[in-house]
Amino acid sequence: MFALSPAAFLMLLLAGTSVTAQTCPPPGEAEGRCIELTADGTNEVSEVQISPGQPTTFSFDSDVRADEMTLENRERFKVAPGKRLITLEPSERMRGEKPSTLTVCFADDAAPACVTFRLVVHPAIGERRVELFRQPRPMESVQAELKKSYEENARLRAEIQRMRAEQDRPDGLTGLYSSGMMGETGIPCSRVDFVLRPRAALSPQRVITCRSPGRMLVRVDLRNPDGAAPWTAQGAKLVGVKGEELEGSVWPPGPALPGELFILYIEVRAEGVQTTGPFVLKLWEVDGPRIITLGNVTFPALAERPGL
Known part of the structure; x- marks a missing residue:
C-alpha cells in the first residue's frame, strides 16, 4: 500500500461522482x-x-x-x-x-x-x-475548501518568510531602522484621553499610544484597588469602529498587586489598518471574570505615510 498526500486525496475525492463522507x-x-x-x-x-x-x-x-x-x-x-x-x-x-x-x-x-x-x-x-x-x-463545498486550503497555505508561506526575514535582522535600534519601523521622524507617541467603561476591574491612570509601520503599541498604567485580589492579564484586543478586531500581545505577564501601580504594554500588528481609531481596548485576566474596557483609544498618524 502507498500513502496519498492530502492534496492527492482531495483530487481523488473531487473526481468521484458524489461526496459520501461528512x-x-x-x-x-x-x-x-x-x-x-x-x-x-x-x-x-x-x-x-x-x-x-x-x-x-x-x-x-x-x-x-x-x-x-x-x-x-x-x-x-x-x-x-x-x-x-x-x-x-x-x-x-x-x-x-x-x-x-x-x-x-x-x-x-x-x-x-x-x-x-x-x-x-x-x-x-x-x-x-x-x-x-x-x-x-455537496461537491461545490469540497471544491471551495480545496481552493481555500491553497490560499491558506500561501498565506502561511508568506508569514514564515516574514518571520525568517525578522530573524535575520539585528536587535535594538539597528533592527528597528533596517526593518522600516523607524525612520528620520522616529516613532510617534501621544497621550490618550481615554474613556473608562463601567465595571472596570482596575483603575487606569494613564494611556499612551505609539505607532510605526505595521505596529501599534498601547501603554496602560493601572492601579489595582487596595484589598483586591492580584490581577494578571491573559489577553487583549482592539475593536475598531466597524467591528474589526486586532489581537494584541501583552507584556509583562504580571501580576498587578493590590494597591500598586502596574504598567502594561499591548502590541498589535497592524498591517493594512487604514485608521488611527478610535478603538476600544479590552483587557481580561487569567481564569477570572474581571475585565478592563477603555474607549476612545487613538493612535498618532505616521508623518511619512499619513493615513496608515
Whole structure:
C-alpha cells in the first residue's frame, strides 16, 4: 500500500461522482468553529464560548425547529431564530454567570434528532460562528475548501518568510531602522484621553499610544484597588469602529498587586489598518471574570505615510 498526500486525496475525492463522507475542513480552514454530528454522537454536548454583547451564530446544514429550541436563561439573550441560522447575543446580565445549555432539534426524522450545546460565558471573547455538519456536503463545498486550503497555505508561506526575514535582522535600534519601523521622524507617541467603561476591574491612570509601520503599541498604567485580589492579564484586543478586531500581545505577564501601580504594554500588528481609531481596548485576566474596557483609544498618524 502507498500513502496519498492530502492534496492527492482531495483530487481523488473531487473526481468521484458524489461526496459520501461528512467531514469538517482541516483546522484553520473553517470560518469559525466547525462541529461534526454523527448518529452515534446523540448524547455528546459541545462547549461553545459566548461573551456579553457579542453575537454568536449557529449555522446548520439542514432545517431546524428554531421555534421549539430550549435555551436556559432565554430572557438574558437576544435571539434571532431561523431555519438554518440561530443567532444568540448574551446581555450584560450573563457576565459571570454559570454555563447555560442550548438544545436544537432538526425538522426531519433523521438521526440524531437533536443537538445540545454548553454555552460558557467569557468576559471578552465569544465565538462568532459555529457550523454544524450533519449531512454529506455537496461537491461545490469540497471544491471551495480545496481552493481555500491553497490560499491558506500561501498565506502561511508568506508569514514564515516574514518571520525568517525578522530573524535575520539585528536587535535594538539597528533592527528597528533596517526593518522600516523607524525612520528620520522616529516613532510617534501621544497621550490618550481615554474613556473608562463601567465595571472596570482596575483603575487606569494613564494611556499612551505609539505607532510605526505595521505596529501599534498601547501603554496602560493601572492601579489595582487596595484589598483586591492580584490581577494578571491573559489577553487583549482592539475593536475598531466597524467591528474589526486586532489581537494584541501583552507584556509583562504580571501580576498587578493590590494597591500598586502596574504598567502594561499591548502590541498589535497592524498591517493594512487604514485608521488611527478610535478603538476600544479590552483587557481580561487569567481564569477570572474581571475585565478592563477603555474607549476612545487613538493612535498618532505616521508623518511619512499619513493615513496608515
